[in-house]
Amino acid sequence: DARVTQTPRHKVTEMGQEVTMRCQPILGHNTVFWYRQTMMQGLELLAYFRNRAPLDDSGMPKDRFSAEMPDATLATLKIQPSEPRDSAVYFCASGLARLNEQFFGPGTRLTVL
Amino acid sequence: TQLLEQSPQFLSIQEGENLTVYCNSSSVFSSLQWYRQEPGEGPVLLVTVVTGGEVKKLKRLTFQFGDARKDSSLHITAAQPGDTGLYLCAELFFGNEKLTFGTGTRLTIIP
Numbered sequence: 001d002a003r004v005t006q007t008p009r010h011k012v013t014e015m016g017q018e019v020t021m022r023c024q025p026i027l028g029h030n031t032v033f034w035y036r037q038t039m040m041q042g043l044e045l046l047a048y049f050r051n052r053a054p055l056d057d058s059g060m061p062k063d064r065f066s067a068e069m070p071d072a073t074l075a076t077l078k079i080q081p082s083e084p085r086d087s088a089v090y091f092c093a094s095g096l097a098r099l100n101e102q103f104f105g106p107g108t109r110l111t112v113l
Numbered sequence: 114t115q116l117l118e119q120s121p122q123f124l125s126i127q128e129g130e131n132l133t134v135y136c137n138s139s140s141v142f143s144s145l146q147w148y149r150q151e152p153g154e155g156p157v158l159l160v161t162v163v164t165g166g167e168v169k170k171l172k173r174l175t176f177q178f179g180d181a182r183k184d185s186s187l188h189i190t191a192a193q194p195g196d197t198g199l200y201l202c203a204e205l206f207f208g209n210e211k212l213t214f215g216t217g218t219r220l221t222i223i224p
Contacts (some may be wrong), residue, residue: 004155031210043156043201043214056211091155100144100205102212104155 001028004094004105012111018080021108024073025094032075033093033102034060034067043091049075050097082112117215125221129191134218136185136202143206145185147176148214150199150212161205192222 005024013019025032026047033048052069060067064086066078079086089109093102116139127134136145144163148156160169162178162185169176173196175188189196202215 033212042216045211045213048210093155095210097210100146100161100210101158102210104157106154 002103003039004092004103006090006092006105007109008108010104010109010111012113013082014113015075015083016081017112018078019082019086019110019112021077021090021092021110023075023077023092023105024094025075027073029094029096029103030072031097031102032069033075033095034075035091035093035104036088037091037107038088046077046090063097082110084112086110089113104105117204117213119200119202119215119218121218122216123219123221125223126192127223128193131190132192132220133186134200134220136215138183138204140177140183142182142185142204144158144180145178146203146205146212147185147187148201148203151197151200154192156199157167158165192220194222194224196206196220197222 003098007022034046035043037043038089046060047067048055049069064079069075087106091104091107093104095102118137118213120135146161147159149159150156161174165180165182166176173190177186200218203212
């Protein structure tokens with residue numbers, strides 16, 4: 001049963017702390033996306049990778065957010081330092097280029113106090 | 114930036130009733146996808162529509178793409194509690210795979 005997995009599922013931290021969220025894309029998928037979902041802004045694209053190379057991170061605050069793919073089985077999204085306004089659900093999705101379907105993970109619910 | 118407005122924002126109806134939700138854009142869509150998201154989960158793709166006037170059916174769900182490709186609707190017949198969830202439309206830009214999501218319709222089906 002191929003699924004995108006994300007860890008942790010829930011994270012509560014204090015303002016100023018570093019937060020790292022991890023994603024394991026579906027084996028064989030070559031495109032990985034990071035989204036953020038809030039009640040006010042809805043679902044927004046933060047960044048995406050193809051074949052581990054960043055293609056677009058224009059939706060991501062550059063001063064505190066960073067996204068990487070150390071290898072084909074792991075994508076990370078890091079926030080340093082975290083702020084209360086970063087509280088949201090962060091989704092990772094993976095897909096195959098040109099097949100136009102993204103498979104979403106269950107999300108990481110982040111609360112920054 | 115294209116703005117995708119969905120209506121209604123919230124909808125609560127009795128099991129067995131029919132309903133329609135809408136997705137409208139300020140400009141022409143490249144193509145449009147509909148997703149359903151259940152609590153605690155990520156969105157799941159339901160359908161992709163590409164051609165103006167296109168109609169696709171998925172069991173009790175009927176998706177329609179406007180002739181001018183600036184709007185889309187999702188009609189559910191005989192709604193069931195399992196249809197409860199957040200319905201999202203999203204524009205897909207062919208060639209770069211980026212999705213821009215709408216504001217969502219939160220649907221509750223009351224048994």
